[in-house]
Amino acid sequence: MVQRSIVLILLLVIGLAAPAAAEVAPHQKPDIAVFDQVWRLVDQHFYDRDFRGHDWKALRDRYRPLAEAAPDDGAQAKVISDMLAELGASHTARYRQNDPAYYQLVDIFYGSLRREARGLFPNGVRYPGIGLFTRKIGDKLFVSGLIAGLPAEKSGILVGDEIVDVDGQPFAPVGSFEGKVGQTMTMHVRRTAGAATLPIAIKPAWIEPADAFESAMSDGARIIESGGKKIGYVRIWSYAGDRYQDQLEELLSGKLANADALIWDLRDGWGGAQPYYLDIFSKLGPTMEMTERGGDHDFVNVKWRKPVALLINGGSRSGKEVLAYGFKKYGVGEVIGTRTAGALLAGRAYLLNDDSLLLLAVNDVAVDGERLERVGVAPTIEVPFPLEYAAGKDPQIDKAVEVLTRQIGG
Helix, strand or coil, X not given: CXXXXXXXXXXXXXXXXXXXXXXXXXXXXXXXXHHHHHHHHHHHHCCCCCXXXXXXXXXXXXXXXXXXXXXXXXXXXXXXXXXXXXXXXXXXXXXXXXXXXXXXXXXXXXXXXXXXXXXXXXXXXXXXXXXXXXXXXXXXXXXXXXXXXXXXXXXXXXXXXXXXXXXXXCCCCCHHHCCCCXXXXXXXXXCCCCCCCEEEEECCEEECHHHHHHHHHHHHCEEEEECXXXXXXXXXXXXXXXXXXXXXXXXXXXXXXXXXXXXXXXXXXXXXXXXXXXXXXXXXCCCEEEECCXXXXXXXCCCCCCCEEEEECCCCCCHHHHHHHHXXXXXXXXXXXXXXXXXXXXXXXXXXXXCCEEEEEEEECCECCECCXXXXXXXXXXXXXXXXXXXXXXXXXXHHHHHHHHHHCC
């Protein structure tokens, strides 16, 4: 078997839901070679040679018979996930084509995939979808996030909506929309507990993950009026690449330049951020403006010297936790929300023989000598966010607006 690995990107992390359930025909016997490949890659590359106190060979002997007996790919996928979960490490999971996170990972690593792997996506990485994230609470599925500019947000779906069905069938994040791009579908949601369902017309689109995350920064950036003051807001779903920091600089010197304060939202999404991204809030160093003959402006070394608050939650992971740690430790501003995930290891992605993806922790990480793995970063102002039937309300943003308005004063 040829091992096809994707080059390491330090501090990349999944900040989305766990790998999705199977969407395959029943009784499709899976290939045990995939289980063996996963086990071998962990054995060779996992960051801790002692496997965090586990006997990795014994775990293979326990789980391999279960994988061999699995009646279909979904059942085997659960066996593999259960085995990986024994390690208790972030950046260690398998993702398949029924999960948006799979495509997002492939897109992040696309430039370093080997030539044969690029054949999977000859026209660039994309998947059919509507641009939302979900969280299961009990036996119900709720919208936990909306990517600005994509169909779910445009159609009027709100964070906190309970998803009931799509065209009368159970919701699947990719499967519901295969072969349906550009067609009008009906998603039924419940906005209030016990209420009747609300039909929402929606047209799925092809989603190109990295571009969608970048566009969402601009599409979602806005000014919030409060007490006669202007509070800027920007959410960064992905920090896996300098392009997102470049976009932030563009917004702070353009669309949000006249704001009196800023809300920097790093909740959920992807990590990948580098520590120097915090320099944008440093008071040292000038911002340089260049003007072309035709009048076009460009800014270099953009700095934000006005008040700023950071939003975090349990989905703020990896590189975003490094930023949260530094933001809090060095007193940049208030950190509002809930404790971060405590998921700070360095991950490498491997494309497996069945074209599924293994994300594997290959390096330990410390920040100023401290390990954040399984610890996380606590906010300076704790604000819970009850998701069920939130009807689009966001108490963490509301608190940030309140705090910043008070800081600005008269």
